[in-house]
Amino acid sequence: MWLNTxxxxxxxxxxxxxxxxxxxxxxxxxxxxVITMVTVGNGATRAVQDQISxxxxxxxxxxxxxxxxxxxxxxxxxxxxxxxxxxxxxQIGGVRAVAPEARSGATVVANGRxxxxxxxxxxxxxxxxxxxxxxxxxRFTDAELQAGGAVCLIxxxxxxxxxxxxxxxxxxxxxxxxxxxxxxxxxxxxxxxxGNDQDDMVLIPLRTLQRRVxxxxxxxxxLVSMQDGSDGTRIKASLRQLLRERRKLAPGDEDxxxxxxxxxxxxxxxxxxxxxxxLLGAVAAVxxxxxxxxxxNIMLVxxxxxxxxxxxxxxxxxxxxxxxxxxxxxxxxxxxxxxMVGIGLATGASIGIARLMEVPYLFDARINVLSFVFSAGIxxxxxxxxxxxxxxxxxxxxxxxx
Numbered sequence: 001m002w003l004n005t006x007x008x009x010x011x012x013x014x015x016x017x018x019x020x021x022x023x024x025x026x027x028x029x030x031x032x033x034v035i036t037m038v039t040v041g042n043g044a045t046r047a048v049q050d051q052i053s054x055x056x057x058x059x060x061x062x063x064x065x066x067x068x069x070x071x072x073x074x075x076x077x078x079x080x081x082x083x084x085x086x087x088x089x090x091q092i093g094g095v096r097a098v099a100p101e102a103r104s105g106a107t108v109v110a111n112g113r114x115x116x117x118x119x120x121x122x123x124x125x126x127x128x129x130x131x132x133x134x135x136x137x138x139r140f141t142d143a144e145l146q147a148g149g150a151v152c153l154i155x156x157x158x159x160x161x162x163x164x165x166x167x168x169x170x171x172x173x174x175x176x177x178x179x180x181x182x183x184x185x186x187x188x189x190x191x192x193x194x195g196n197d198q199d200d201m202v203l204i205p206l207r208t209l210q211r212r213v214x215x216x217x218x219x220x221x222x223l224v225s226m227q228d229g230s231d232g233t234r235i236k237a238s239l240r241q242l243l244r245e246r247r248k249l250a251p252g253d254e255d256x257x258x259x260x261x262x263x264x265x266x267x268x269x270x271x272x273x274x275x276x277x278x279l280l281g282a283v284a285a286v287x288x289x290x291x292x293x294x295x296x297n298i299m300l301v302x303x304x305x306x307x308x309x310x311x312x313x314x315x316x317x318x319x320x321x322x323x324x325x326x327x328x329x330x331x332x333x334x335x336x337x338x339x340m341v342g343i344g345l346a347t348g349a350s351i352g353i354a355r356l357m358e359v360p361y362l363f364d365a366r367i368n369v370l371s372f373v374f375s376a377g378i379x380x381x382x383x384x385x386x387x388x389x390x391x392x393x394x395x396x397x398x399x400x401x402x
Contacts, residue, residue, distance in 0.1 A: 013333060023298045024338030026291025027378065031342025031371045032349060033284035038367045039350040041277025043359035048273055050360075058096075058226040059129060060236065061260040062243070077256035079218035082206060084246055085125075088222065092238045094230035099125035100206055101221040104213050108202060109174040110162040117158060118201045119175060121209025122223075129223040137169045137184030140205055148207035153184035155199035173202070178212050180204060232261065285374075291338065292378035299331050299386035324391035331383020332376055339375030343368055 013020045064077035085100040102121045107114050124139050126132065137153065144151050152173055159168050168182045189198040210217055226235055236259055243257055346368075354361040 010333060013330065013337075019298065020334060020337075023295055024291070024334050024341070026287060026294045027335050027338030027375050028291075028342040028345065030284065030286075030288035030291050031339050031375050032346040033287060034281050034371050035343060035346035035367055036349045036353065037280040037284050038277055039346070039362065039364055040353050040357065040359070041273060041280065042362045042364060043350075043354050044357070045273045045277070046362060047359040058228065058230070058232070059262045060224040060226065060232075060239065061262065062222040062224060062239070062257055063220065063260070064257050078247065079220060080222055080257075081217065081219055084219070084243070085123075085222055087246060088224060088239060088242060089125075091242060092235060094227050094235050096225045096227045097125040097128035098225070099123055099129045099223040100219040101126065101223055102206060102209055102214060102219050104209065106176050106202075106213065108158070108162070110168075110171065111166075113162050115158060115161045119209060119213055120201055120203050121206040121213070122203065123206055126203065126223065129225040132189075133187040135185045135187045136167075137182070139184065145205045145207065148205055148211050150178060150180040150208065150212075151183045151204070152180040153186055153203040154182055155186045155201045156188040157197055157200040158202065159185060175202065175204070176213060180208070232263070236261070288374065288378055291375075292335070292382040295331055295334055295379060296382035296386060299327060299383055300389070302327075302330075302386070321391065324387045327387035327391075328380065328383050331387065332379035335379030335383075336372070336376045339372040342375070343372060346371075 062080070064079055080100065082100050085098045089095060089098040099122050104119045104121075105116065106119050107116050108119075109115075120126075123145055127134075127139060134153075135156070139153075140149070140151060143149065152175070154162075154168060154173065162168070162173075163171065168185060171182050172179045173182055186199070186201075186203070204213075206219070224235075224239065226232060239259065240255065244253075244255065247256060249256065347363075351361050
């Protein structure tokens, strides 16, 4: 009986292909929109998490002033010193590495080409705190760090712009008024969460930057990398207490520095993208309801067109539940077909949009299965009323219908 009922429903769908296609169009759009929005949103969330992770693992960024962000300078707060980084590494447990960092913008020249870039001065701990690896070459030696040697490492952007087709290791790079030897090439990281190119940089020893570029002993940022599994709350409390002591702040004074936990930043940005994904998915789901209403309307039209056929079936002994199941299965078949087409369309759209936005494509089996089940449920929900109406027709009145 079930097979025969299914075959009758499929025959009716095939008999009116254009009308069936227009009927399921709302379901197709709804399913594809929901899956695409959720899939692309998950990819965007992963991209944000990866970009924040590229800044460093379990990283705390300590800067002068009370607030972070554009237009929020230190407000006259004193800068840090290299000795502050050494004190943090020695006196606070659970710290993996501490790197003092200072930056300056400059035009660099090599091979007759020039490029405006960022000059970063730090120590070898910078590689550990910021998860930098070397594509080739070496790190700084202790002697170069102590004496402020004229050596540097460059990012992939500088290699592409200044040394296209050649090996930069061992070649000179002019930075402002001095020339440094390139001893290492940093592995590529790509764009950061804030939109800046992380590979567009020159890394030199901190003392070299202080003596030959900035002319001051200022350290703008302390990068503190915590060990895996360490208590971040305890470390931040200890860090705050140590810096208050070193900066000679009285008990009633406010901190003249701020601590940014990149993990909290990642959680905040990820939470925002997840909320937006859920909102867009919910808006797209409304079209599923519209598609369900379309199915109900067409099924009601179908019942009216096939009133005489229904009357004949009932007159020769068909049961009401058999007629009800025929129309209900027809509605479910339409909505399920729309769900399958929508999943296929969503897969292609998600891959294309993910490539366009340069975010990873993450296949989520749950949202695909849930969307298909929901589309089939739409068929049951909106197909039941027309099916019940067909099953309750009076055979005599149905046979008289023209």
